[in-house]
Ligand code: FAD
């Protein structure tokens with residue numbers, strides 16, 4: 258006999274407990290709107306998944322205004338610029354001086370831990386390790402979120418609105434009829450191999466390095482832990498990159514006379530594909546997509562996490578107006594409002610990526626153009642300001658903070 262279905266009611270059904278879904282649930286609760294979050298993975302998995310590391314100033318302001326600034330302010334590392342390395346030189350871009358703005362190194366793992374702790378402290382409904390997630394009735398005013406909970410019970414949650422915050426491989430985007438979606442996509446002929454290493458950073462600011470053997474990035478997570486990336490061919494198997502080979506290649510690509518790249522035990526290693534992807538509009542009926550569920554950028558420039566947070570800041574405000582006051586204007590504008598920022602970041606990430614990564618098999622022309630552009634952004638104050646303005650977050654202010 259089929260198990261009994263447990264029926265319940267909430268205002269917003271949220272699919273996914275990544276940064277987008279968790280922050281949305283938190284911002285809605287601050288407005289007195291209840292939600293149910295359904296997440297495929299375990300809490301431990303969500304909290305340990307190694308991803309982004311850099312928060313724009315607007316993201317930091319948003320998290321602070323939402324009452325999530327405690328550990329972020331104590332442990333986040335404020336950075337006032339970056340280094341661009343090319344043709345044997347290392348040039349500093351001073352964001353603070355150029356724009357008056359900064360970024361903060363605070364890992365996505367920590368943002369997720371803070372959000373889960375805040376939601377659970379408020380006795381929020383987060384179901385981890387669900388299976389069989391489905392969304393239905395999207396074109397009605399009572400959409401339904403269904404899933405099988407970790408204990409095997411099947412749930413049907415009737416909602417006013419569903420938020421698809423289930424990342425690039427989730428089910429929500431696929432629930433929108435193809436004829437109602439426009440997809441723009443570009444794959445890049447390279448990937449990133451990332452390592453997390455227990456070694457103090459060898460630099461005070463992130464180093465983005467253009468090298469004829471491929472791009473390299475020196476980032477960090479804390480005064481004791483470094484995060485480093487290497488451009489590798491797409492589909493690279495991490496098994497082909499034992500730790501010694503990773504460090505040797507990082508030494509080659511990042512190395513400069515008189516500067517020492519410190520090595521240490523590798524704690525984690527993984528390969529990330531590089532893709533630009535935007536699905537428009539970000540709404541279908543009563544389904545609103547946010548974060549990676551709607552768009553992906555290549556990681557160069559650290560925009561993915563920031564875009565996810567920006568989307569849900571807009572969405573929380575729009576749903577507040579819709580569900581508390583019956584005003585639909587902000588919800589109707591949600592997709593266009595978000596897509597303005599999404600396309601700006603999509604362009605910036607594409608531009609940073611193509612400036613810094615040699616295309617395999619490209620002729621000397623590409624390299625000369627990349628070096629000319631790198632020279633320009635490190636010598637022209639206008640060009641440097643443009644990079645700094647985008648890197649620290651453009652438009653600078655996130656709406657609906659807190
Ligand atoms: P996600 O973090 O993907 O969260 C979606 C959640 O939905 C997940 O927890 C998932 O388990 C859940 N889910 C999926 N399907 C279902 C389902 N059917 N039912 C229920 N739940 C479901 N950005 C940077 O800025 N810098 C980086 O260095 C960087 N590195 C990255 C490395 C990798 C491997 C990846 C995948 C992304 C990286 N990003 C990086 C991008 C950044 O991490 C994302 O933009 C960010 O995680 C987006 O948050 P999100 O909440 O929209 O999606």
Ligand code: DHB
Nearest residue numbers: 309310476556557558559
């Ligand atoms: C990191 C990732 C990025 O894509 C980037 O541009 C800067 C930093 C990071 O993981 O620390």
